Amino acid sequence: MNIDWAHFTPYASLTGGIILGIASAMFILLNGRILGISGILGGLMPPKLGDTWWRVAFLLGMFTAPTVFHAVMPVEWVTAPRIDAGVLSVIGAGLLVGIGTRYASGCTSGHGVCGLSRLSPRSLVATLSFMGAGFLIVYVLRHAFQG
Amino acid sequence: MLHNNTFHRISEFLVGLLFGLGLMLSGMTDPGKVIGFLDLFGAWDPSLALVMGGAIAVGFFAFGVAKKRTTNFFGGVLRFPNNTQIDRPLVIGSLLFGAGWGWAGFCPGPAMVSMADGQPKALIFVAAMLVGMLGFELMDRFVHAPKR
Numbered sequence: 171m172n173i174d175w176a177h178f179t180p181y182a183s184l185t186g187g188i189i190l191g192i193a194s195a196m197f198i199l200l201n202g203r204i205l206g207i208s209g210i211l212g213g214l215m216p217p218k219l220g221d222t223w224w225r226v227a228f229l230l231g232m233f234t235a236p237t238v239f240h241a242v243m244p245v246e247w248v249t250a251p252r253i254d255a256g257v258l259s260v261i262g263a264g265l266l267v268g269i270g271t272r273y274a275s276g277c278t279s280g281h282g283v284c285g286l287s288r289l290s291p292r293s294l295v296a297t298l299s300f301m302g303a304g305f306l307i308v309y310v311l312r313h314a315f316q317g
Numbered sequence: 318m319l320h321n322n323t324f325h326r327i328s329e330f331l332v333g334l335l336f337g338l339g340l341m342l343s344g345m346t347d348p349g350k351v352i353g354f355l356d357l358f359g360a361w362d363p364s365l366a367l368v369m370g371g372a373i374a375v376g377f378f379a380f381g382v383a384k385k386r387t388t389n390f391f392g393g394v395l396r397f398p399n400n401t402q403i404d405r406p407l408v409i410g411s412l413l414f415g416a417g418w419g420w421a422g423f424c425p426g427p428a429m430v431s432m433a434d435g436q437p438k439a440l441i442f443v444a445a446m447l448v449g450m451l452g453f454e455l456m457d458r459f460v461h462a463p464k465r
Contacts, residue, residue: 174360183364186343187371193336195379202389207426215451227326228333235337236434252349253438255421264442266417268449274410278424287376296411303415308355
């Protein structure tokens, strides 16, 4: 195995992960809900009476994050995201993620973080499946057809 | 004293903000980093394992506490998923999701944060994702899809 030390960010990623855990903890203990992004968003497609505003409040909070992040973080610590996929790939991938997460009732947050945290066998199967598919597709795109 | 609903909306907003900050700090909003983690046979970036590990370490304790309770800290309902079935929709859906995740390097949360950060491709991704979600919802209503 060949580790990409240049891009490896152990401290930021571990700290970020702990923050994600704290947010998930607050959501179940304060609001009594599982913090799952695809579920929170998917429940608005279409919106249902009496089940909308908590979703909107959460999403607005999330949309505020970049502004706060850039205000707080020193500029030299912030790296620009590498979005290499072309527009058609981005559309295809977005469709797959939208359909797949709703069909599976969860994504990286609901199944990956919350589900594994509460030791749900169902979420373990989901996580292994999406991780497995992710490893496979990256292998195919990056290595299978390279001479 | 604040109205109970107002309090909840503020709390949801703040948790969403915290979650978005965690995603940005962790590197999840950088598709290059996500694909770097999924690229086991190339230059492998293990960062995402630490993101998951850190989140689950905290979550494990929080859900341990939550499971022993019947209400949340403010006396409201604790909504735990009641579906424990490992079925075809779970596996097929997750495989489709994983394929899309590895293809562009975005999952739903980071894509929306990245969109809010002004990335045009994240906006396109989110638009396609919403179409996918709505399409699934409509399909689910018309075709009698297996119960999720």
